[in-house]
Every structure is written in C-alpha cells, then in structure tokens.
Amino acid sequence: MMELWDAYNEKREQLGHHLIRGQVIPSGQYHLCVHVFVRHEDGDILVMKRSSQKELYPNYFEFGAGGSVLAGENSLNAALRELHEETGLIPNHIQLVEQNISYEDQCLFDYYEAQVIGDKESITYQAGETDAHMWVTPADLSNFCEEHPLFNHQKKCLIKLLKKNG
Secondary structure: OOOEEEEEOOOOOEEEEEEEOOOOOOOOOEEEEEEEEEEEOOOOEEEEEEOOOOOOOOOOEEOOEEEEOOOOOOHHHHHHHHHHHHHOOOOOEEEEEEEEEEOOOOEEEEEEEEEEOOOOOOOOOOOOOEEEEEEEOHHHHHHHHHHOOEOHHHHHHHHHHHHHHO
C-alpha cells in the first residue's frame, strides 16, 4: 500500500500536494515526522528496540515511538497513532515539547512527551517495527546512551527535556 505524506516547505506551510514514501523528495520540500518520548508515572523512560527486520537502522534503540505523519493527518493525531501502533500505549497526558528540521532527511520533526500510568509490561510490539522494550531510569540514561546504538537527534532532545523538566 502506498503511503502518502503532505508536502511542506521549511516554514511548515503545506504546499498543496503529496509526497510518496520511497520516492525522492524534491529539493526544498519536506515531510512531517513525529516522535513521542514516553515517561511512566514513576519517572522511568520507555526505550523500544527496532526490529532486526527493519531496512534502516535495525536493532537500534528509540526513546518511545514515532514515524511519518500521513497525508491529511495532523501532528498530534499522528503521535497518538504511532505510539499506539508501536507500543499499544494510550497516554494519560501528551504535549508538544520541541520542533526542529533535518535538512539532510528533508523532514520536519515534532517531538512530544507522553506520560503513561499503570502496568509497565503492558507494551505490545508492532510486527516488523519493534521487538523489545525496557524502562530506563533517568539516573541510568547516560550509561544506556553510551552502551546502545541510538539516534543522536532523539538523545539530544531527550537530554534537553530532562534537564528542563527534571
């Protein structure tokens, strides 16, 4: 099935046409992506392991869940969809914490922080996307980042968020 994205310029203005996943994005155009950092009510941070079946960055670790915003979808709805698809979680609170742009990836990023309550082992995995998880305490985050393959942009954003919010 073909995945369509809305096309944006670097000012986050929609351009009125779609981009197709897997096709070259024209110069000066971008697609919107979301990432959701997940904190349990006890302060621990959810880390998901990307499936070994993933074409890009197999076995990498991600803080929470994320992906591309589909055509016609807004950022918040995409964040909630991706979080539920990849973890099975529905947050009791979610907020936008940062926006940035990756010129290299031609992607506009919206970062969210979500809080969840309840059973920490009720995580479900999306076939072909994720295949393991763990909860990391803020005190153990630095060691975790040194010992595991991670996306630098997620790591930087999470560390900034933790310093800001404690």
